[in-house]
Amino acid sequence: MKKIIALLLAAAMMIVAAGCGGGQSASSGSGSSSGSGGKQITMGFSQIGAESEWRTANTESIKQAAKDAGINLQFSDAQQKQENQIKAIRSFIAQGVDIIAFVPIVETGWDTVLKEAKDAKIPVIVVDRDVKLSDDSLYVAKIGTDSVKEGNNVFKWIDEYMAKEKKTPRDGGSQYNVVILEGTVGSSVAIRRQEGFKDAMAKAADAGKYNILASQTGEFTRQKGQEVMESFLKSYGPKIDILFAHNDDMALGAIQAIEKAGLKPGKDITIISIDGVKGMFQAMIDGKANCTVECNPLQGPLLMETAKKILAGEKVEKLVYVDEGVFPADVAAKTLPERKY
Ligand code: GYE
Numbered sequence: 001m002k003k004i005i006a007l008l009l010a011a012a013m014m015i016v017a018a019g020c021g022g023g024q025s026a027s028s029g030s031g032s033s034s035g036s037g038g039k040q041i042t043m044g045f046s047q048i049g050a051e052s053e054w055r056t057a058n059t060e061s062i063k064q065a066a067k068d069a070g071i072n073l074q075f076s077d078a079q080q081k082q083e084n085q086i087k088a089i090r091s092f093i094a095q096g097v098d099i100i101a102f103v104p105i106v107e108t109g110w111d112t113v114l115k116e117a118k119d120a121k122i123p124v125i126v127v128d129r130d131v132k133l134s135d136d137s138l139y140v141a142k143i144g145t146d147s148v149k150e151g152n153n154v155f156k157w158i159d160e161y162m163a164k165e166k167k168t169p170r171d172g173g174s175q176y177n178v179v180i181l182e183g184t185v186g187s188s189v190a191i192r193r194q195e196g197f198k199d200a201m202a203k204a205a206d207a208g209k210y211n212i213l214a215s216q217t218g219e220f221t222r223q224k225g226q227e228v229m230e231s232f233l234k235s236y237g238p239k240i241d242i243l244f245a246h247n248d249d250m251a252l253g254a255i256q257a258i259e260k261a262g263l264k265p266g267k268d269i270t271i272i273s274i275d276g277v278k279g280m281f282q283a284m285i286d287g288k289a290n291c292t293v294e295c296n297p298l299q300g301p302l303l304m305e306t307a308k309k310i311l312a313g314e315k316v317e318k319l320v321y322v323d324e325g326v327f328p329a330d331v332a333a334k335t336l337p338e339r340k341y
Contacts, residue, residue, distance in 0.1 A: 042072040043307055044092025045127075046102035049080045051184075051220045052249040053277035057341030058103075058128065058297035065300025071307065080184075082106055086113045093120045099307050101125040106186035107132045114138035123310050127303060130188035136318075141306050145295045146321045147189045150274050151196020153293045153326050154244055158272060159204055161290065161328075162242075169241055170268065175208070176241040179232045180215035181225050181254060183246040190217070193246050193274060213239060218250040225250025229257035237261065245273035248280035248292055255288050266290055266329070276327060278339050284332035294324040297341055 066073035078084035126142040183190035218225040245251035251273035258265040265288040276294035283289040
């Protein structure tokens with residue numbers, strides 16, 4: 001099993017690497033790409049919106065990869081509303097697109113519309129986030145990231161860092177106090193990142209050293225991240241040792257709140273988040289943040305590849321995770337020039 005996962009991961013890494021490889025064009029290049037019937041493939045794609053730097057990179061990757069692969073992309077932006085996504089999927093079905101791909105804003109509530117797609121014999125690919133369905137045959141493949149692992153990595157990094165830096169709790173007590181900015185309520189990413197973090201914390205030998213003071217949604221946006229951090233600071237100011245933000249954008253918003261409160265982000269409060277966008281690398285270089293756990297948004301090339309295979313009748317893996325790393329502040333300056341998003 002482990003071997004298969006390793007192989008899958010290696011294959012995914014190669015595809016992603018090819019897709020991000022600057023000069024190389026990922027596909028058969030110019031002209032149109034055909035499914036089995038020889039006509040150009042039309043893909044209906046429902047994106048959730050533009051809440052973060054990560055999301056913008058994800059959208060660009062998908063649009064560019066469709067172009068490179070010669071796939072006609074019908075792109076629909078749901079403005080953060082599941083009902084808009086359901087409407088878009090229904091309109092893709094009515095148009096008779098060849099294949100549907102979508103980023104599920106939340107986990108549940110997709111059974112009916114995906115059953116409609118299946119009845120219309122249109123294959124569906126789930127991108128980025130997970131769905132919870134009564135019947136998993138309602139989608140053919142899922143391409144995304146491992147949110148539980150990301151949450152795990154966040155705690156592991158914190159635990160090592162606090163020990164290495166010999167940090168003492170700001171309130172003079174015996175525990176480090178953590179505040180958490182969560183992502184969109186009901187999204188698989190927010191649920192699993194939190195789960196991964198708490199699991200790793202519960203299993204740690206020094207679990208008793210940590211206390212989660214407060215955890216609240218900042219909706220994956222900079223503005224909400226700032227607002228919620230302001231309220232955390234009002235309620236718990238001198239107690240907060242660590243901020244874990246489910247994404248970089250909320251951490252960047254929180255940094256502003258922390259500075260406004262007269263504290264030093266990255267020093268008084270240790271800051272870690274997930275995504276690995278350029279803005280967070282810059283914040284680390286400026287000494288205002290401490291670590292980002294990468295979540296790879298460059299999923300376009302793998303998506304187009306998978307769509308072509310499905311339409312050519314080839315077998316595809318049901319679940320493929322793209323590759324991701326961990327980047328602490330001390331490697332930020334060296335790494336920033338290589339970052340693609
Ligand atoms: O971390 C966040 C976003 O679904 C993995 O969504 C994605 C998350 C990403 O907007 O920035």
